[in-house]
Structure formats: C-alpha cells, structure tokens
Amino acid sequence: MLSPSQMxxxxxxxxxxxxxxxxxxxxxxxxxxxxxxxxxxEYDHPSSKQFLHDITHQEVPAELIAKYPKQDVLVDIVxxxxxxxxxxxxxxxxxxxxxxxxxxxxxxxxxxxxxxxxxAAPSPSPSSSDFxxxxxxxxxxxxxxxHDGSRLVGKxxxxxxxxxxxxxxxxxxxxxxxxxxxxxxxxVVLSDPNATIAQAGLLNSVLMQKY
Numbered sequence: 001m002l003s004p005s006q007m008x009x010x011x012x013x014x015x016x017x018x019x020x021x022x023x024x025x026x027x028x029x030x031x032x033x034x035x036x037x038x039x040x041x042e043y044d045h046p047s048s049k050q051f052l053h054d055i056t057h058q059e060v061p062a063e064l065i066a067k068y069p070k071q072d073v074l075v076d077i078v079x080x081x082x083x084x085x086x087x088x089x090x091x092x093x094x095x096x097x098x099x100x101x102x103x104x105x106x107x108x109x110x111x112x113x114x115x116x117x118x119x120a121a122p123s124p125s126p127s128s129s130d131f132x133x134x135x136x137x138x139x140x141x142x143x144x145x146x147h148d149g150s151r152l153v154g155k156x157x158x159x160x161x162x163x164x165x166x167x168x169x170x171x172x173x174x175x176x177x178x179x180x181x182x183x184x185x186x187x188v189v190l191s192d193p194n195a196t197i198a199q200a201g202l203l204n205s206v207l208m209q210k211y
Contacts, residue, residue, distance in 0.1 A: 020141060020153050021068045025055065026078040028085035034064075040085050058201065072141045074153070076206060077185050131167045133157060140203045144169060147179065147209045156197055163193040165202075169209070179211045 026033045031040040034051075041048050054061040060073045133139070137157045142165065144152045154168050165181060181190045184206050197203060 020074055020143075021071045022074045022076055022143065023064055023068075024076045024078060027081050028083055029081050030084050033085065040087070058205075060204075072204065074141065074143050074204065074206060076143075079185055131164060131171060140197060142197070142202060142204070143206045144181075145184070145206065145208045146173065147211055158198040158203065159196050161193060161197070162190045162195050162200060162202075165197070165207070166193075175209075177211060179209050182208045182210055184208050 023035055025035075028040070031042045032048075033040055041051075043052065051061045051063060055075070055077070060075060064073050064075070133155055134157050137159065139155050139157060142154055142156055144154065144165070146152065146169070150173070152169065152172055154165075154172070156165065156168070162181060169175060182188060183190070183202075187208070189210075190200060190202075190207075192200070
C-alpha cells in the first residue's frame with residue numbers, strides 16, 4: 001500500500017495539446033479506483049505496479065497516455081485511504097426507445113441524440129500585458145481548484161513563476177483578498193512567488209487556492 005510520503009500529489013505529465021482529460025484516481029484502504037468505472041484495483045496486483053510507480057513519480061501512468069493519446073491528461077488524486085471501498089449499487093436504466101402496438105403500421109424511425117460533459121473546460125488565456133504565453137517555448141497545463149469550488153485550466157511556460165499563476169487567476173476570475181496556492185497532496189504552500197513552474201515541480205500539476 002502507498003504511504004503518505006509515496007503519494008506525491010496530483011501532478012501529471014502529458015502532451016501539451018489544447019484538449020484536456022481530467023482522470024480522477026481515488027485511493028481507498030483496500031485499493032484504488034481509476035476514472036468513473038467504479039472498478040476497484042488491488043494495490044498488490046501485478047497490473048497495478050507500473051500505474052502506482054508512475055503516480056508516485058508524478059508522471060501520468062502509461063495506460064492513461066495510451067487511452068488519451070492526443071490530449072493533456074491531468075490526474076486528480078483523492079485520498080480516502082481511511083475508508084474501505086464499497087461498490088456503488090447498480091442503477092436501473094429506463095427504456096428510452098420508441099414503443100409500437102402489434103398490428104399497427106411501423107412508423108419511420110427518427111434518430112435523436114444528446115450529450116453532456118461535466119469536465120472542467122480550459123479557461124481562455126488573459127489578454128492583459130501582465131501575462132503573456134510564448135507558444136514558441138515549452139508549454140504546460142496547470143489545473144487550479146478555486147476557493148469557490150470552480151476550476152481553471154491554464155497554459156503556462158515552464159519559466160512562468162508562482163506569482164504569474166496568481167496573475168492568471170486574478171485576471172481570468174478576479175479574486176478578493178490575499179490567498180495562497182498549494183499542491184493538492186500532500187498540501188504544501190507555494191511560499192516562493194519567484195520560483196518558476198519548472199523549479200517548483202509544477203509541470204502539469206493540480207493546485208488549490210486557499211484563503
């Protein structure tokens with residue numbers, strides 16, 4: 001089982017394309033669950049070894065890179081190791097097709113479809129002169145969980161600083177008062193505003209805003 005020192009944070013590593021896929025990984029006392037499939041994976045199972053190795057080294061697991069080959073994969077870690085995982089109860093799905101009366105003329109079928117998405121959408125980059133993204137330089141994605149529960153996903157150069165991340169937040173969604181930025185797990189305050197994203201190990205990371 002992973003120890004608190006081994007679970008690095010929500011940092012992940014992937015390509016720097018415009019699309020983002022946020023994959024939640026929930027750690028329980030008796031195993032972990034990847035994504036929304038609800039399937040518990042055992043810590044000691046051979047198939048989990050490489051996945052956990054990548055997570056503890058702040059890298060996107062190879063299987064997720066293969067699953068989302070043309071997207072930035074952001075790993076969102078949730079620590080519930082004090083709880084024992086219990087599978088959710090299956091939900092009955094109501095029949096949504098067309099009904100017909102026996103002996104009646106068969107009507108012409110009409111196709112309909114609907115789709116929805118609850119994943120966090122990338123926020124537009126601020127156009128203010130205080131923050132500029134150089135697309136000719138290495139670019140990384142950072143997901144920011146704001147105090148009000150909303151999320152931002154921004155693009156940054158590796159040379160941008162912690163203070164630049166705050167500028168991006170303030171210009172994209174104006175904030176009131178002073179706040180800190182923290183890594184999500186383990187929670188560590190980013191106390192040096194002049195540290196670059198690369199120096200602070202924040203490439204493709206997940207940060208939290210705390211007042």
